[in-house]
Amino acid sequence: xxxxxxxxxxxxxxxxxxxxxxxxxxxxxxxxxxxxxxxxxxxxxxxxxxxxxxxxxxxxxxxxxxxxxxxxxxxxxxxxxxxxxxxxxxxxxxxxxxxxxxxxxxxxxxxxxxxxxxxxxxxxxxxxxxxxxxxxxxxxxxxxxxxxxxxxxxxxxxxxxxxxxxxxxxxxxxxxxxxxxxxxxxxxxxxxxxxxxxxxxxxxxxxxxxxxxxxxxxxxxxxxxxxxxxxxxxxxxxxxxxxxxxxxxxxxxxxxxxxxxxxxxxxxxxxxxxxxxxxxxxxxxxxxxxxxxxxxxxxxxxxxxxxxxxxxxxxxxxxxxxxxxxxxxxxxxxxxxxxxxxxxxxxxxxxxxxxxxxxxxxxxxxxxxxxxxxxxxxxxxxxxxxxxxxxxxxxxx
Amino acid sequence: xxxxxxxxxxxxxxxxxxxxxxxxxxxxxxxxxxxxxxxxxxxxxxxxxxxxxxxxxxxxxxxxxxxxxxxxxxxxxxxxxxxxxxxxxxxxxxxxxxxxxxxxxxxxxxxxxxxxxxxxxxxxxxxxxxxxxxxxxxxxxxxxxxxxxxxxxxxxxxxxxxxxxxxxxxxxxxxxxxxxxxxxxxxxxxxxxxxxxxxxxxxxxxxxxxxxxxxxxxxxxxxxxxxxxxxxxxxxxxxxxxxxxxxxxxxxxxxxxxxxxxxxxxxxxxxxxxxxxxxxxxxxxxxxxxxxxxxxxxxxxxxxxxxxxxxxxxxxxxxxxxxxxxxxxxxxxxxxxxxxxxxxxxxxxxxxxxxxxxxxxxxxxxxxxxxxxx
Numbered sequence: 153x154x155x156x157x158x159x160x161x162x163x164x165x166x167x168x169x170x171x172x173x174x175x176x177x178x179x180x181x182x183x184x185x186x187x188x189x190x191x192x193x194x195x196x197x198x199x200x201x202x203x204x205x206x207x208x209x210x211x212x213x214x215x216x217x218x219x220x221x222x223x224x225x226x227x228x229x230x231x232x233x234x235x236x237x238x239x240x241x242x243x244x245x246x247x248x249x250x251x252x253x254x255x256x257x258x259x260x261x262x263x264x265x266x267x268x269x270x271x272x273x274x275x276x277x278x279x280x281x282x283x284x285x286x287x288x289x290x291x292x293x294x295x296x297x298x299x300x301x302x303x304x305x306x307x308x309x310x311x312x313x314x315x316x317x318x319x320x321x322x323x324x325x326x327x328x329x330x331x332x333x334x335x336x337x338x339x340x341x342x343x344x345x346x347x348x349x350x351x352x353x354x355x356x357x358x359x360x361x362x363x364x365x366x367x368x369x370x371x372x373x374x375x376x377x378x379x380x381x382x383x384x385x386x387x388x389x390x391x392x393x394x395x396x397x398x399x400x401x402x403x404x405x406x407x408x409x410x411x412x413x414x415x416x417x418x419x420x421x422x423x424x425x426x427x428x429x430x431x432x433x434x435x436x437x438x439x440x441x442x443x444x445x446x447x448x449x450x451x452x453x454x455x456x457x458x459x460x461x462x463x464x465x466x467x468x469x470x471x472x473x474x475x476x477x478x479x480x481x482x483x484x485x486x487x488x489x490x491x492x493x494x495x496x497x498x499x500x501x502x503x504x505x506x507x508x509x510x511x512x513x514x515x516x517x518x519x520x521x522x523x524x525x526x527x528x529x530x531x532x533x534x535x536x537x538x539x540x541x542x543x544x545x546x547x548x549x
Numbered sequence: 550x551x552x553x554x555x556x557x558x559x560x561x562x563x564x565x566x567x568x569x570x571x572x573x574x575x576x577x578x579x580x581x582x583x584x585x586x587x588x589x590x591x592x593x594x595x596x597x598x599x600x601x602x603x604x605x606x607x608x609x610x611x612x613x614x615x616x617x618x619x620x621x622x623x624x625x626x627x628x629x630x631x632x633x634x635x636x637x638x639x640x641x642x643x644x645x646x647x648x649x650x651x652x653x654x655x656x657x658x659x660x661x662x663x664x665x666x667x668x669x670x671x672x673x674x675x676x677x678x679x680x681x682x683x684x685x686x687x688x689x690x691x692x693x694x695x696x697x698x699x700x701x702x703x704x705x706x707x708x709x710x711x712x713x714x715x716x717x718x719x720x721x722x723x724x725x726x727x728x729x730x731x732x733x734x735x736x737x738x739x740x741x742x743x744x745x746x747x748x749x750x751x752x753x754x755x756x757x758x759x760x761x762x763x764x765x766x767x768x769x770x771x772x773x774x775x776x777x778x779x780x781x782x783x784x785x786x787x788x789x790x791x792x793x794x795x796x797x798x799x800x801x802x803x804x805x806x807x808x809x810x811x812x813x814x815x816x817x818x819x820x821x822x823x824x825x826x827x828x829x830x831x832x833x834x835x836x837x838x839x840x841x842x843x844x845x846x847x848x849x850x851x852x853x854x855x856x857x858x859x860x861x862x863x864x865x866x867x868x869x870x871x872x873x874x875x876x877x878x879x880x881x882x883x884x885x886x887x888x889x890x891x892x893x894x895x896x897x898x899x900x901x902x903x904x905x906x907x908x909x910x911x912x913x914x915x916x917x918x919x920x921x922x923x
Contacts, residue, residue, distance in 0.1 A: 291883050293814035316884050363887050363894035429680030438911040486876075493901065494911055498679040498705050501748040501902050508704070508745060508755065516748050519901065523879050523887045523894075531883060533824035 157229070164230060168237040171210065175203060175243075181512065182242030196244070197322060201277070203245035208277035213251050221259060221267070222275050228461035232406045239410035249281040249319070250274040253398045254327050261344075261386040261394045270346070282350070284314040284328030284372065285395070292534050294329075295338045295392060299374065301330035301345065303381070308332075308345060310354075310377040316528065320357045320370035323350050333389050344391035346383040353377070364520035404464075405474065406457035408481025412450045412488045415518065416443070419492050422511060426495075433495050442491050446484070453480050472543025475535040482525035482532065489518035552841070557615070558622055561604075565626035568599065573630040575892055581633035586711055587752035588634045597666035602640055606648055610660035617785060618851040621792045621844070628793025629800045631899055633751070635671075635708045639663060641782065641789050642707065643670030646716055646730060650770030650778040655732075659714075670732075671712040673703035673756050674779060681783055681908055683726045683776050688758060690719035690729060692765060692772075697731060699739075699761040709735065709742045709754035717758070722773045730775035732767045749902035784857070785850060787864040787907040791843045794871040794903050798836045801896050805832065805878040819881070828877045835870040842866050858920050865913035868904040875900040 157165070183196045192200060207213050216231050217223020238246060246252075255274050258266055273279045290297040299312025310330055320326070326347040333341030350357065354377040360369040386394035420443060423434035433439055456477045460470045492515035493500040504513035526532045540546040554562060572592055581587055596602070605620045606612030613619075620640060627636055644663040647655055647670070662668035678685040688701025699719050709715065712735055721729040735742070739761040745753045770778055806829055809820030819825045842863040849856035875897035879886045886893040908916070 286884070289813075291814060293816075296814070296816075361889040363889055363898065365889065369884075369888075428678060429682045430678070430684050436911065436915075438914060493905065494909060497909070498675060498905055500905055503746060503748065505746045520748070520898070523876070523897070524884070526880060527883050527887070532880065533822070533828075536824060 157233075161229060161233060165233050165237060168212070168234060169241075172237065172241045172243050175206060176241060180242065181514070183244045192244070200244040203243065204247060204277040207245050208275065213247060213277055214255075214275045216252075217255065217275070218259070221255075221271055228404070228465040229458075232404050232457060232461045235404070235406050236410045239407045240414050242414065245277075247274070247277060247280075249283055249323075249327075250279065252403065253283065254281055257327075257344075257394060257397050258385065260397055263382075265382065266346070266385065279325060280319065280323045282317050282320045282323035282326045284317060284326045284347075286314065286316045288313060288315050288371075292531060295342070297329055297331060297342065299328070299330050300334070301332050301343060301379070303332075304378075306381050307378045308343075308381065308384075310345075310347075310374040310379060312374050314372045314374075315369075316360070317357075317370045317372045318368055320350065320372050321359060321367065326350060326372075327385075329391055329395050332391075336389060339392045341389055342391040342395070343388055344385040344394040345379050346385060347377070347379055348383065362521065363523065364517050366517075366521060403474070404457035404460045405477035405481050406454065406461075408477070408484060409450050409454035409457060412446070412453070412481075412484045415488050415492070416446055416450060418511065419443070419488070419495060423495055426510075428497055439491075439495060442494070446487055446491060449480070449484055449487070453477065453484055456480065472539045475530075475538040475543070478530065479532055479535045479539070482522075485518075485522045485525045489515060489522050493519055552844070554622070558619060561615075561619055562622050562626065564599075565601075565623050566629070568595075569626050569630045569632060573632050573634075575895070578631045578633060578895055582750035587708070588711065593634050593666065596634055596636060597664075600664075601636065602644070602666065603664035605640065606644060606660055606664060610648075610656060611664045612660070616851040617788075618844075618847050621789060621847040624789050624792040625796040628796030631797065631895060635669060635711070637786075637789055637793065638671055638707045639666075639669050641786050642672035643668075643712075643714075643716070645785060646672065646778055646782050647732075647769060649781060650730065650775070655769060659732075668714055669708065669712045670714040670716060671706055671708050672782070673706040673709070673715050673717045675705040676701065676703060679704065681912065683728050686718050686720050686728050688717065688719040690721050690731065692721075695765045696762050697765060697768070699731065699733075699758045699763070701758050703756040703758070705745070706742075706754045706756050708752050709756055710744070710752060715740075715756070716769065717756075718775060718779060724773070726776040727773040728775045728779070729772050730769040730778060731763060732769055733761060733763050737761055737763065747902065749899040751899075751902065783907050784860045787860055787913070788843060788847050788850060790903050790906050791839070791863050791867040792847070794867050794900065795836070795839050795843055797896055797899065797903075798832075798839060798871050798874045801874055801878045801893065802829075802832045802836050804892065805829065805881050809881055825881055828881050832874050832877050835874050839867050839870055858917060861908075861913035861917040861920065864908055865910040865917065868910040868913070872897075872900050872904050 183192045183200065211224060212234055214223045215226035219225050251274060255271055258270060285294060287297050287299060299310065299314060301308040301310045328345050328347055329342050330345055331341050332343040354375040356373045358371045359367045360371055361367055362369060423439060424432060426433050456473065460473050460477060463470050496510050496515055499510045500515055502509040502513055503516040506513060541548050572595065600613055601623055603612035604615050604623060605617045608614040624637055644660055647659050663670060676685055676687055688699060688703065690697045690699045699717065701719065703717065715733045715735050717731045717733050718728050719731060721727055739759045741757045743755050745755060747753055809825050809829055810818050812819050846856050846859035846863040849859055878893055879897060882893055885891050
C-alpha cells in the first residue's frame, strides 16, 4: 500500500498546472461561474473550443487512448490527475462525448472506415458530438426507446424525439440509439447510428431552458432524417450492447470531489474574511461543523475515485464502485451549494445579474443547477438499484 | 388539547382555498415573475374585498376581529398557490408593527388604510449585514427641532415599489438596542429605491436614505424602544413564512404523488418502485411533521404566550423540511422537473427564498440553543 504519487505523476500534475496558469485568463472563474461547459454563452463556447484545440495538441485529450489510435495508453492515475487539475482550475475544453464515450466505442465496434473517418477529428478536438439517448417516455427505462429507424435502400430513415440532449445546439454530429425492430424484446431491437450533420434536413433542435435559466439541454426531433447504412456501428439490432460498452469505460468520477473542493475552499476563504452580525462567518459553530463534515466527505469521495482508478489500472472491473462514486459525489455538489447559501444568508438569493451579490452570484447558480446532478446520467435511485443488484447481488424488483 | 379547526376557521380555510385556486393559477404566478409591479391590482382588490387584510385586527379599526392564528390559515392557502400579491407583507410587515407599537391615533389613522388596501406599508429592516440583530441596524436617525433626519441603506425590502409608506428601523442612541421605528412616505425627498434580482423572482429592493426628513410625530412607539417590536414581528413573520411553506409543501407532495402514479417506466407506474415509495413517504412525513410545530407556535403567539422556543423550532424545522420536500420532488420528477417550463421549480426556487427569510435554520438553532441556555 502506498498513498503517494510517483515523481513522474507529480511532474505531470505540475505541467498541467503550469499550462492552465498560462492559458486561462487571470482570475478565471470557470464557464458560467463553474467548470462545466454546460450553459456556456457564445463567447465562452468559443473560448472552450480554443482551449480544447490546445489540449489536443498537447496530446492530453487522448492520453487514455491506445497508442495505435494516437493515444498514450496513459495510466488511470494519470488520467485522474489530469481530470483533477482541469476541474480544480475550472478549465473548460475536455470532451466527454467524443473523446471519452464515442471514440472508445468505435475502437471496439467500429468498421475500419468509421475509425479512419471519425477518430482523427475527435482526437484533434475539431468536432463536437452529442448523445441521442433519452426520450420523453424513456428516461431511466432507456431500453423502451421509441425513435424509429426504418431501412430504405442504402439508408435508414429516422423519426422520433430525443430529449435532455446536452450541447445539441453546439454539436456537429450525434450518436444515437434508435429502434430498428419494434417486434423484438426491447433490448434486442435497438441500433447504434452516427448522424454526420446536425444541420441535416428534418432535424430540429429545440432549447430546454433549465430552472437556473441556462441553456444546456435540448429536445431534438427527427422528421424523416436520412442516415447512410455505413453509419451503423456494430450489428443491426445489437445497438443496446454497443451503447452499453460506453458504460464500461468507467470514469472515476473524480470531477465531483474536485469541483466540490474548489468551491468549498472558496467558501472557507469567504467565511474567514466576511462577517455577519458583527462576527466572522467562520466563527458560527453550525457553519464550522458543516465545513468540517463536508471537507471530510469530499475526501471520502476523492478516495472512492482513486480506488476506481486503482482497480482499473490492475485490470479489475469496477461496477458498484462507480455507482457509489456518483451517488456520493452528486449529493456533495448539492451540499456545497447549500452550505454556500447558508453562509451568504439573504444574499444567497441574489444571482450573477445582481450588483449586490456576493461571490459573483455563483452560489445561487450552483444551487439551482446542481438540482440536475442527482438526476442526469443515471438518477440516484438507479445508482442505488445498481449497488443493490449488480453490487450486492440482491434480486431485481 | 384539540388540534382541529373550529367552524369559523374551517370556513375561512375552505373559502380561501377555493378563492386562491381559481384566482391564482400557475399562469398568474409566472406572469408576475416578470411583471414590473409584481402584483395584479384587480386580484389585490378582490383579496382586499374579502376583508382578509383585516383578519388579525380588531373590528374598531375595520378588521375581522380574529387573531394571528386565523391569518396563518390564510397564509397556508396563499402559500399553496404561491400567491404573488403582498398579503403576507401588507399585514405582518405593514399593519402589525403599527398595531403592536403605534399610539391610538396612529392605529386609528393607519390600520383602516392598511385593511382597505388604500395604503400598502412595507418594513425596511435589513441592512448590509443581513443577520437579524440590533447590531445590524446602522441607519442613523437624529432629532433636531422636532424633525428626524435619516441616513443609511436598507436591503431586501419587499414590495417597496408598490408601497406608499415605509416602516424604517434606525439607530437613535448609543446602546446596542437603541433602535427606533419610523413611518416614512416613500415619496419623501432623499429616498431612492432600486430593485434586486432574486432567486424567487419576487420583488425586493434596496432603499437609500440620504438626509430624509420627517416630523417626530412619525415615530412609531417610543424612541429607542423598537427592538422588542421587531423581535415580535419577526417571530410572526417566521411563522407566517412557515405557513406558506406548509401550504406549498402540501401542494408539492400532492403533485408529486400524482406524477408517481401516472409516469410509467419499465412498464409500470414509477410509484410502484420501492425507491419512489420511499421518497413519497418521506415527503409526506416531513409535511405532516411541519403542521404541528407551526400551529403550536402560531397558537401561542395568538394567545400572547411566550413562544420564542416554539417559533425557533418551527422555523428551523420548516426551513429544512420544506427545502427537502422540494428536493425529493425534483428527484421523483427526474429531468422534466428542473426545466423552466415545469411547475416544480416555481416551488423549489421560492422554497430557498422562504428558507432564508426571517432567520434560516442555523439562525433559529443558535437562538434555540441560547434560549436553552446552552
